[in-house]
Amino acid sequence: MDLSGISALLTSEGWALLESLPPYDEAEAMVLGERLRAAGHPADLVSAALTQSRLRAAGRAKFGPFADGMLFTPTGLEQATRFAVAARHAQRFASAGVERVADLGCGIGADSMALATFDREVLAVERDELTAAVATMNLRHWPEAVVRCEDATATDLTGIGAAFVDPARRTASGKRVLDPRQGSPTLDFVVGLAGRLAAVGMKTAPGIAHHLVPPGAEAQWVSVGGDVVECALWFGLTAREGVRRAALVLPPDGVPDDAEGVDTADPVEVTDAGMPDPETGAVGAVLYEPDGAVIRAGLVGQVAALVEGRLVDPTIAYVTSDRVVRTALATAYAVEDVMPFQLKSLRTALRDRGVGRLTIKKRGTAVEPEQLRRQLRLEGDAEATIVLTRVAGRQSVLFVRPLR
Ligand SMILES: C[S@@+](CC[C@H](N)C(=O)[O-])C[C@H]1O[C@@H](n2cnc3c(N)ncnc32)[C@H](O)[C@@H]1O
Missing domain, CATH: 1.10.10 (Arc Repressor Mutant, subunit A)
Incomplete structure (x- = not known):
C-alpha cells in the first residue's frame, strides 16, 4: 500500500x-x-x-465493525491501539478535563479517533506521509480534528494542554525496541512534555522495567483476553492520586460485562494502593493463576487479598486459597493432588490415572514441558492438567482441574 x-x-x-x-x-x-x-x-x-x-x-479484530469504514496500512494496523483500549486512554483525558489533546506519532489515528469520540479537540501529528494521509481519512467524521505531517518532537503545542504519545517501537531495519528510552519519540521527550503540559499519557511495551517508570507517574498494565497488550504511563492530571501501579484486565472484546462464570461486580482492575504484603503458606483447595497484567504490575498480592489466599512460594506468582472466588483477575483451578516433582513418581501417578492427554503448566522451574511429555510416555484416555512449580522452595507437581 x-x-x-x-x-x-x-x-x-x-x-x-x-x-x-x-x-x-x-x-x-x-x-x-x-x-x-x-x-x-x-x-x-x-x-x-x-x-x-x-x-x-x-x-475487525481491533476495531470491530468500525474497521469497515477505516483505511489502513499494514504497519499502521499492526501498531494501532485496539479501539477498546484507545477508548480507555481517551477516557483518562476526558476525566482530566483537558479539551485539546495532541496525539504525537498518531499512526493511522486509532487513539486520535477515540479522543475525538470522547469530544476532545485533537491535533494528530505523524511524520510518515502515507500514514498521515490514512489518519486524515480516518478522522474525517470529526471536522475539528487536525492532522499534521511533521516531526512530533518539533510540533508547536501552543494552546494545547495535553498529549498522548504512542512511540514507534521498531528500528528502521524492523528490529523491535522494548526500551521506551529508545522508542520514537523517546521516554525522555515524554518526561519533558509532562513537565510543561497538564496531562500526558504514553504507551509502552508491557515488559517495561519498573525502575523506568518516572517518579510521580502512574503505570497501568492492560491485558485483553489474557494477552498483556501495553503498559501505559500517565502523568499530571491523568495519573490517579496514590496509584503508582495498576493492572486492568479486559475480556477479548475489551468490554467487561457479564462474562460467563465471572461475577460482574468483580473488579477488573487492581492498583497498588493499600496493597498488603501477601503471606506464603500451604497449598489449599484452589490454585489461582493471576492474569499477566497483574503479574507484570507486581500486584499478585491484591489477588491473594481478594481470594483470602496466600502465595505458594514467596518468589512465584501463584496464589492458593481454600475458597473459590470467581474473578477476572485470575484463572482458578481445583487442586486435586500435590506431590514433590520426581519423574518416576509422576509417571506412575499418570499411569494410575490412565492419562493420555496432559496439559503442562509451569512457573519457576527449568523443566521443558515437551521434553517432559516425551519422558512421561503417556498412555490412556483420560485428560489431566499439571502445574510444575516451587512450593515453599521445593520443586512440586500439582494435579489441578480448571474451574469454569
Ligand atoms: C505505534 S504508532 C502509533 C499508533 C497509534 N497510537 C494508533 O493507535 O493508531 C507510532 C507512530 O509514530 C510515528 N512517529 C515516530 N516518531 C515520530 C516523530 N518523531 N514524529 C511524528 N511521528 C512519529 C510513526 O511513524 C508511527 O506511525
Whole structure:
C-alpha cells in the first residue's frame, strides 16, 4: 500500500469501488480482482481496493465493525491501539478535563479517533506521509480534528494542554525496541512534555522495567483476553492520586460485562494502593493463576487479598486459597493432588490415572514441558492438567482441574 494507491482510493471512483466490495474472502480475491479488471477498473485501483478490503477484514479484530469504514496500512494496523483500549486512554483525558489533546506519532489515528469520540479537540501529528494521509481519512467524521505531517518532537503545542504519545517501537531495519528510552519519540521527550503540559499519557511495551517508570507517574498494565497488550504511563492530571501501579484486565472484546462464570461486580482492575504484603503458606483447595497484567504490575498480592489466599512460594506468582472466588483477575483451578516433582513418581501417578492427554503448566522451574511429555510416555484416555512449580522452595507437581 503506497501513497498513489491511497490517493487512487480517495477519488470518487476509488472509494465507490472499495465500498462496493463484498466481505473479504482470501479464496475469492483473485477471481474478484480479475472480474473487476475485466469490468474496466484500472489494475492499480483494483489492487489497492483489494488490499484495503483485506486490511479492513484483519482490522475487525481491533476495531470491530468500525474497521469497515477505516483505511489502513499494514504497519499502521499492526501498531494501532485496539479501539477498546484507545477508548480507555481517551477516557483518562476526558476525566482530566483537558479539551485539546495532541496525539504525537498518531499512526493511522486509532487513539486520535477515540479522543475525538470522547469530544476532545485533537491535533494528530505523524511524520510518515502515507500514514498521515490514512489518519486524515480516518478522522474525517470529526471536522475539528487536525492532522499534521511533521516531526512530533518539533510540533508547536501552543494552546494545547495535553498529549498522548504512542512511540514507534521498531528500528528502521524492523528490529523491535522494548526500551521506551529508545522508542520514537523517546521516554525522555515524554518526561519533558509532562513537565510543561497538564496531562500526558504514553504507551509502552508491557515488559517495561519498573525502575523506568518516572517518579510521580502512574503505570497501568492492560491485558485483553489474557494477552498483556501495553503498559501505559500517565502523568499530571491523568495519573490517579496514590496509584503508582495498576493492572486492568479486559475480556477479548475489551468490554467487561457479564462474562460467563465471572461475577460482574468483580473488579477488573487492581492498583497498588493499600496493597498488603501477601503471606506464603500451604497449598489449599484452589490454585489461582493471576492474569499477566497483574503479574507484570507486581500486584499478585491484591489477588491473594481478594481470594483470602496466600502465595505458594514467596518468589512465584501463584496464589492458593481454600475458597473459590470467581474473578477476572485470575484463572482458578481445583487442586486435586500435590506431590514433590520426581519423574518416576509422576509417571506412575499418570499411569494410575490412565492419562493420555496432559496439559503442562509451569512457573519457576527449568523443566521443558515437551521434553517432559516425551519422558512421561503417556498412555490412556483420560485428560489431566499439571502445574510444575516451587512450593515453599521445593520443586512440586500439582494435579489441578480448571474451574469454569
Ligand atoms: C505505534 S504508532 C502509533 C499508533 C497509534 N497510537 C494508533 O493507535 O493508531 C507510532 C507512530 O509514530 C510515528 N512517529 C515516530 N516518531 C515520530 C516523530 N518523531 N514524529 C511524528 N511521528 C512519529 C510513526 O511513524 C508511527 O506511525
